[in-house]
Amino acid sequence: MRSDLLVSILTELNGSSADIEASGVISTDGLMMASVLPASMDEDRVGAMSAAMLSLGDRTAQELARGELEQVLIKGASGYVLMTYAGTEGVLTVLTKASAKLGLIFLDVKRAAGRISEML
Amino acid sequence: MSQDFEKLTVYGKSFSGLTADKEALLVEIGPQIKPHLGAVTDEFYQQLLNISEASTFLAGRVESLKKTHGLWMEGLFTGPFDKNFTAQMFKVGDVHVKVKLPVEFMAGAMTLINNRLFSLIVDTFGDDKQRCGQVIAAVNAVTGFSLLVMQQSYQASSLAEELEKFLKISGMSRTLFTNLALAYRDK
Numbered sequence A: 001m002r003s004d005l006l007v008s009i010l011t012e013l014n015g016s017s018a019d020i021e022a023s024g025v026i027s028t029d030g031l032m033m034a035s036v037l038p039a040s041m042d043e044d045r046v047g048a049m050s051a052a053m054l055s056l057g058d059r060t061a062q063e064l065a066r067g068e069l070e071q072v073l074i075k076g077a078s079g080y081v082l083m084t085y086a087g088t089e090g091v092l093t094v095l096t097k098a099s100a101k102l103g104l105i106f107l108d109v110k111r112a113a114g115r116i117s118e119m120l
Numbered sequence B: 001m002s003q004d005f006e007k008l009t010v011y012g013k014s015f016s017g018l019t020a021d022k023e024a025l026l027v028e029i030g031p032q033i034k035p036h037l038g039a040v041t042d043e044f045y046q047q048l049l050n051i052s053e054a055s056t057f058l059a060g061r062v063e064s065l066k067k068t069h070g071l072w073m074e075g076l077f078t079g080p081f082d083k084n085f086t087a088q089m090f091k092v093g094d095v096h097v098k099v100k101l102p103v104e105f106m107a108g109a110m111t112l113i114n115n116r117l118f119s120l121i122v123d124t125f126g127d128d129k130q131r132c133g134q135v136i137a138a139v140n141a142v143t144g145f146s147l148l149v150m151q152q153s154y155q156a157s158s159l160a161e162e163l164e165k166f167l168k169i170s171g172m173s174r175t176l177f178t179n180l181a182l183a184y185r186d187k
Helices: A002-016 A043-063 A102-119 B006-015 B020-049 B060-078 B083-098 B102-123 B129-170 B175-182
Strands: A022-025 A032-036 A071-076 A079-086 A089-099
Touching: A002 A022, A002 A032, A002 A102, A022 A043, A022 A102, A032 A043, A043 A071, A043 A089, A043 B129, A043 B175, A071 A102, A079 A102, A089 A102, A102 B175, B006 B083, B006 B129, B020 B060, B020 B102, B020 B129, B060 B083, B060 B129, B083 B102, B083 B129, B102 B129, B129 B175
Parallel strands: none
Antiparallel strands: A022 A032, A022 A089, A071 A079, A079 A089
16 A cells, blocks of 8 residues: 555654654645654644645745745754655655754655655 | 525624514515615715715716616615525625725715615605604615625625635645645634
């Protein structure tokens, strides 16, 4: 099953760094396709909010002449939210701890997004 | 945007006090009032043309607007005041939004109409104070009902217009917006 494969990519991604707390693959319409989230998180909200933020990021990059959007990064006191396209129809969202080493995370997320893109 | 006109009719009537008795009275006095409505419409547009903020919306359209207005006024004394009447008033409000008419114009215009209609009612039924009072209450109820429905439409249309603007600016699809709203609906 495709969703099982997506979950296995996400599980692998979460396992690549102790700083990654959650991840999900979402359609650009905001519907969750697969996720590895803590039970306390609402899947629908993570999905819809991620797609909305990426859409807004896309528009911002375009409006402010920053070229094609690569990712949206949100930094909060408790950690980061990283959103990136996985192909044209998917969004990969990753939640990390505040202490996360972003360089490594970016690399792992990019690789995971590439694999997800091939699957969608 | 879908609208439950049956529900809006009940809601509008509960506020305006348009009861079955008042509806029947409006239809009953129709034959005495209708011959004078052309003059009411003429006077109404003359008053609007004297208000500079309003006159800019009327340029070149007065005669066609008078026709529509006349039909609406006839309807006030014809009925039925059912969901079709409500749907029609809702549409009128929607048209007002599309021409970007300021919202206060509707309440202002309804006041002008009521002033003129009340004067006509006093002229027609003034000899019988009780009936005159009943007719004024009925007319006030039906114009109040019409105004409430138009304002509901105004609110809905204005929100829809704002949402369209937001979606265009943000780049969000309508489906994404709907999913976002669904994710945050009260659980």
